[in-house]
Amino acid sequence: MRSYKVAVYAGDGIGIEVVDETIKVLHKLEQASGGFKLELTDFNWGSRYWRETGKLTPDNYIDIIKDYEVILLGALGDPLHVPDHITLVPLIEMRQRFDQYVCLRPATLLPGVASPLANKKAGDIDIMVVRENSEGEYASLGGRFKIGQPDECALQTAMHTRKGVERILRYSFELARKRRNHLTLATKSNAQKFAMVMWDEILAEVAKEYPTVRADKFHIDALCMNFVRCPENYDVVVGSNLFGDILTDIGGAIVGSLGLAPSANINPERTRPSLFEPVHGSAPDIVGKGIANPIATFRAAAMMLDFLGEAEAAKCLDQVVLDNLAEGKVRTPDIGGKAKTADVTADIIARIERAC
Numbered sequence: 001m002r003s004y005k006v007a008v009y010a011g012d013g014i015g016i017e018v019v020d021e022t023i024k025v026l027h028k029l030e031q032a033s034g035g036f037k038l039e040l041t042d043f044n045w046g047s048r049y050w051r052e053t054g055k056l057t058p059d060n061y062i063d064i065i066k067d068y069e070v071i072l073l074g075a076l077g078d079p080l081h082v083p084d085h086i087t088l089v090p091l092i093e094m095r096q097r098f099d100q101y102v103c104l105r106p107a108t109l110l111p112g113v114a115s116p117l118a119n120k121k122a123g124d125i126d127i128m129v130v131r132e133n134s135e136g137e138y139a140s141l142g143g144r145f146k147i148g149q150p151d152e153c154a155l156q157t158a159m160h161t162r163k164g165v166e167r168i169l170r171y172s173f174e175l176a177r178k179r180r181n182h183l184t185l186a187t188k189s190n191a192q193k194f195a196m197v198m199w200d201e202i203l204a205e206v207a208k209e210y211p212t213v214r215a216d217k218f219h220i221d222a223l224c225m226n227f228v229r230c231p232e233n234y235d236v237v238v239g240s241n242l243f244g245d246i247l248t249d250i251g252g253a254i255v256g257s258l259g260l261a262p263s264a265n266i267n268p269e270r271t272r273p274s275l276f277e278p279v280h281g282s283a284p285d286i287v288g289k290g291i292a293n294p295i296a297t298f299r300a301a302a303m304m305l306d307f308l309g310e311a312e313a314a315k316c317l318d319q320v321v322l323d324n325l326a327e328g329k330v331r332t333p334d335i336g337g338k339a340k341t342a343d344v345t346a347d348i349i350a351r352i353e354r355a356c
Contacts, residue, residue: 228254
């Protein structure tokens with residue numbers, strides 16, 4: 001039987017709730033398949049660990065999980081107890097230390113889900129945002145001076161390397177060739193004449209290797225506008241760490257809910273673990289109410305299974321999620337329903353029993 005080591009980092013808030021439900025779904029898929037086993041190890045890191053130790057994770061947490069094949073993450077953030085810029089540190093460190101330089105975030109309008117945009121139906125929006133995940137604006141280069149004084153200043157420097165830009169663009173071109181042969185770069189070279197001009201120049205160089213892919217670029221402000229105005233015009237969209245982060249929140253909104261949006265943080269060379277998570281945050285306002293939407297985490301788990309080579313199980317999970325949404329009877333309040341989180345899980349498990 002095929003076996004995979006999975007580190008489970010549920011994190012904070014509803015992250016714990018949706019990961020618990022996702023593990024139930026994964027166990028049902030194991031049973032239905034009979035061909036693979038997920039060796040799940042739960043790590044109670046995050047704000048729970050903070051309250052016990054004053055740290056979010058053990059000092060050697062990178063060494064603890066470096067030999068796992070994948071990481072399943074729930075959500076990070078407990079603003080009542082820990083500032084957000086601190087709770088997010090382990091996620092950024094894992095992306096960088098494990099060289100998860102590809103962040104894939106699909107924005108797809110699914111059957112049975114209403115977009116806030118007028119006259120959009122399932123299939124009209126189908127965008128894959130590829131976010132450079134290992135450097136850029138999240139490289140933590142800079143500092144603060146004269147903290148708390150009237151003339152306090154802060155310096156935050158983005159770092160973009162030719163290696164980093166070339167490899168994310170090549171990944172994006174390859175992905176575009178498998179989809180609809182259209183690649184769009186999010187840039188801002190009219191104002192950022194060093195970093196973004198370099199992105200533009202490397203795009204032009206790499207595009208020559210992919211003559212069948214139509215490559216274009218838009219400034220990030222115009223692209224944000226177009227995600228709302230004409231999202232059907234886009235296929236694969238690639239951008240820097242910050243630009244990709246901004247675009248994917250818009251993408252989640254225009255397809256009905258961030259509660260539906262999954263994310264994969266991938267080390268394509270598989271030399272270190274890859275990480276899978278929902279795009280939504282820890283949602284402190286609904287913690288404990290039992291109404292968090294688990295669909296995004298289910299879809300992230302499907303991406304994880306596909307990455308591990310369990311394509312049939314991934315396809316099954318994707319399909320039963322689509323069937324649940326299309327039927328529209330068992331859904332959480334964020335997409336117009338009245339169901340509890342556990343109700344959605346039960347419905348998905350019942351569908352797996354029938355279909356997989």
